[in-house]
Amino acid sequence: MNKTLSTLAALSSAAAAMPAQAAAVPTDTVSSYRYSQYREADAPASRVYAGDIERYSIDVHQLHHARPLAEQWYVSGDVQYETLSGASPWKTYQNTDDQSVLIMSGASGEGITDTRIDINSQAKRYFDEGTLGGQVGVSHENDYQSLALGGDGSLELFDKHTTLTLAFSTSFDRLSPTDAEQYGGGRSRADGRSKRTTSTYHGISQVLDARRVISAGIGYTHHSGFLSDPYKLDDRRPGERDQFTLDGQYRHHFDVFAGAAAHLDYRLYQDDWGINSHTLSVRWSQAFQWGQWRYQVTPLLRYYRQTAANFYNLEELPPADDYASSDARLSSFGAITAGLHQRLSWQQWSVSLDYQTYQSDEQLTLISTTEDEAPGLVDFSIFSLGLEYRH
Amino acid sequence: MRLLLPCLLLMLGGCAQVQPWERGYLSHDVMAWDVDPMKARLDRHIYASKEGSSGGGQAAGGGCGCN
Numbered sequence: 249m250n251k252t253l254s255t256l257a258a259l260s261s262a263a264a265a266m267p268a269q270a271a272a273v274p275t276d277t278v279s280s281y282r283y284s285q286y287r288e289a290d291a292p293a294s295r296v297y298a299g300d301i302e303r304y305s306i307d308v309h310q311l312h313h314a315r316p317l318a319e320q321w322y323v324s325g326d327v328q329y330e331t332l333s334g335a336s337p338w339k340t341y342q343n344t345d346d347q348s349v350l351i352m353s354g355a356s357g358e359g360i361t362d363t364r365i366d367i368n369s370q371a372k373r374y375f376d377e378g379t380l381g382g383q384v385g386v387s388h389e390n391d392y393q394s395l396a397l398g399g400d401g402s403l404e405l406f407d408k409h410t411t412l413t414l415a416f417s418t419s420f421d422r423l424s425p426t427d428a429e430q431y432g433g434g435r436s437r438a439d440g441r442s443k444r445t446t447s448t449y450h451g452i453s454q455v456l457d458a459r460r461v462i463s464a465g466i467g468y469t470h471h472s473g474f475l476s477d478p479y480k481l482d483d484r485r486p487g488e489r490d491q492f493t494l495d496g497q498y499r500h501h502f503d504v505f506a507g508a509a510a511h512l513d514y515r516l517y518q519d520d521w522g523i524n525s526h527t528l529s530v531r532w533s534q535a536f537q538w539g540q541w542r543y544q545v546t547p548l549l550r551y552y553r554q555t556a557a558n559f560y561n562l563e564e565l566p567p568a569d570d571y572a573s574s575d576a577r578l579s580s581f582g583a584i585t586a587g588l589h590q591r592l593s594w595q596q597w598s599v600s601l602d603y604q605t606y607q608s609d610e611q612l613t614l615i616s617t618t619e620d621e622a623p624g625l626v627d628f629s630i631f632s633l634g635l636e637y638r639h
Numbered sequence: 640m641r642l643l644l645p646c647l648l649l650m651l652g653g654c655a656q657v658q659p660w661e662r663g664y665l666s667h668d669v670m671a672w673d674v675d676p677m678k679a680r681l682d683r684h685i686y687a688s689k690e691g692s693s694g695g696g697q698a699a700g701g702g703c704g705c706n
Contacts, residue, residue: 282677286685312677326680398698409657415698447698457655459664463672467694495695497672501664509669516693525692535668546674554691577691589674602678606689626689632678 273374274322277315282600282634284308288334288626293348297343297622299352300335304624307331320374328366335360339481340574341564348562348621351481364389368396378403383417394421396445413451413465420444425478438478445471459501467493476573482566483573485559491519506537511546522558523578527551529534542593546605550585553613562620576624582612596639602632672696 288303307330314324335354335444343349353360368385383398398417405412421443425435451465471489495515502508511531518524533546557578559571566572587604610618657665664670673679687693 280677282681284678284681308681310677310681328681334682399699407656408659409654417698447694449696449698451696454654454656455662455665457658458661461665462668465696467696467698469698470695472642491692491694493695497696499670499672501667501670507664507669509667509668511674515695519692523691525690527692527695531674533674535667535669544668544674546669547677552686557691577689579691583690589678591675600675600678602675604682608689628683628685628689630685632681634675634677 252639265428273316273320274314275316276638278312278638279639280310280312280634280636282632284310284363284630284632286628286630288628291335291337291352292623295347295349296622297349297351299338299350300354301352302331303352304334304336304628317371321371322374323369323371325369328364330364332362332364333360336479336513337574337576338479340576340622340624342562342620343564348623350623353479362389362391366390377405391424391426392421393424394419409455411453413449413453415449415451416447418444418446420459421473423474423478426607428478434476434478434480434483438474438476441474443471443473445469460499462496462498464495464496465544467491467495477575480573480575482561483575484571485573486521486571489497489519489521491517493517495522504534506535506542508532508534515522517554521578522556523554525552525554540594544589544591544593546589548585548587548589551582552585552589553582554580555616556580556614556618574624576626577620579620579622579625580613580616580618581608581610581611581613581622582623583608584612596637598636598638600632600634600636602630602634604630608628 256482284348286306288305291301291303294302294356309329311327312324314322317323335352337350338353339351340348362465364387366385366387368383370381370383372379372381379402381400387394396417396419398415400413400415402411402413423438423441425438428439429437433490435559447467447469448468449465451463453461455461472487475487475489476485477483493515498512500510511533513529515527519547527550529548529550531546531548533544536543557573559573560578561572583606585604585606587602589600589602591598591600606628608627610620610622610625
């Protein structure tokens, strides 16, 4: 029913997997599995007018296999399987006491359960001065299908001190909400409709010296089609959306124990729905070595803030002839993530453990805070365990 | 001089010529753009599903009606 996490957002992420050093054809065959538990905190009971307070709980299984092919090719495949249960907000509105209250799913007595399977594959050809790659992915749910295609290339310049990257992707999605005839409304309007996304990204990375590297990039994504949320009440969004990003990443190596690095990532985002956001992530990645054992620990702090969409509306009955949405994700809010990633490696094996906790609040925007409460904002945690074998 | 252009592009100073044999630090696991690519991929899905913005670092890939 309601969507789980997302489809194929990482089609062009192969470059991100690499160390900051310039690309060379990988020689390892890698097989890995990861299990993750995603748990959302309950909705505030005092603000739930109707429906369940117990929000999403999602289990995610990921399989990855990558290997060299011939001398210049590297291919990989990923499968992701998710199971979901729980409730999500259908609507938020301000009551006569000026309090924002929630109508959650489950008000009809039916809980939500869903599964999603996502399969994608990538191939990359390595040349002396760069790479060319292609990706294809499909995602299947009861009520949502997606096919995505992508291509990317990189070019190394100035004795491999500078790498230019270019990526392109497009996706074709089709909606078929459950119980569309029974519920009508947005579900009925969405039934059989499609979404199209085209996206491009241009990046540059630069070796500053033997211990420092930096990258920057600009991205543009265009969405068209049915962009409203079929499961939310009174949700009417424009049929087009243009998104722009500017981002930068910085890595700095230090001689601390078996090696350490400071990570600094920033993203500026703007779209034509009126949402502007800033995302800042800071990590310290620390390695220790005892013989063949290697332990890497990386704490993370991430801060996010965004402005509201122009049509974000908390009226109980918004005008039917205008755009409107009470989706908390389109509200003005801020969020803090704290996390810890640990990896223990021995010979060709490694096991990793990751925990993150995410807290969001309308007051965490820090500046230009809003008077509007957004009880639909979500807090969640992710616990994740991974196993990897390289040979 | 060959480093002048990219350095100017980035509006940064202090770029140095780094020979291939001097790049050991840059290829350390602690220097990866993503600490764990598989987990990073999942994180990007989650943030894109729970926040009003998405993208950065790569092309967007497929759409999603996540809620």
